[in-house]
Amino acid sequence: MPTLSGATIALLESRMSEELAALVRGLGGTPINAPAVREVPRPGDVGTFIEGLAARRFSVAIFLTGAGATALFQEAERRGQLAEAVAVLQQMTIACRGPKPVAVMKRYGLPVHMATVKPHTTRELLDALAEVDLQGLGVLLVHYGEKNAAVADALRARGAHLEEVCPYEWALPDDIAPLKAVVHDAIGRRLDAMLFTNQIQCRHLFQIASSLGLADALAACLNRDVVVGAIGPVCAEALRQLGVTPDVQPASPNMASLITAVADYFELTDKSDPEP
DSSP states (O other), rough: OOOOOHHHHEEETTTTHHHHHHHHHTTTTTEEEOOOOOOEEHHHHHHHHHHHHHTTTEEEEEOHHHHHHHHHHHHHHHHOOOHHHHHHHSSEEESSSSSSHHHHHHTTTTOOOEEEEEEOOOHHHHHHHTOOTTTTEEEEEEEEEEEEEEEEEHHHTTOOOEEESSSSSEOOSOOHHHHHHHHHHHHHTSSSSEEOOSHHHHHHHHHHHHTTOOOHHHHHHHHTTSSEESSSHHHHHHHHHHHHHOSSSOOSSSSSHHHHHHHHHHHHHHHOOOOO
């Protein structure tokens, strides 16, 4: 089994930072946690979800992430309206992008009628919905920390009466000192790898680097000195737009696969290095 052999790995994950750090330590690496995202609840959008269900405005519900779905159900429960929300959803067509929202639906006993295949991007979601006649239907689109305009535009183009909700929005952490430190660590060649598990992590890291006047230096170091891992194609594309080419992208877009792929990469490159 590949190991990280003491490599220092910067982690930008927020919600599951401890779980990711444990995976790194389990393969012999040294994690440095620098959470890059804070999720700020948007109660108004959750209210739209609950009120729309109660008024039977929707025939189709589309969930883009597990976190977004969980936030809605938790708020419905807090308001004492969970049972009603689940009962209405039972009568609707439900589509999910990726395995995480599927798992949330199963937790609440809800059927999933359409799910994406790997790599679970916007394209796969629209393909899964291709055979559904949306003309004139009320469609609920549950976003994540920001709106996915490509999905929304495609649904409207097909005649859907679309309502969109963002259960939370992405913001910088209250404490940005760890992110600043990671920028300096990368440029100072004190990191062996940096792992990105969400596209907003990429943008927030470079936002901090720009505030320090170090965005170009950071991109150069990530391309030259640090092994960069991206959990999936959306994350990888966000890095490319910032001038960074990822070294590692796992076949399965999950944290365990990402860590293993990075360990494989280190082992492969170590073996391919010529003897001194």
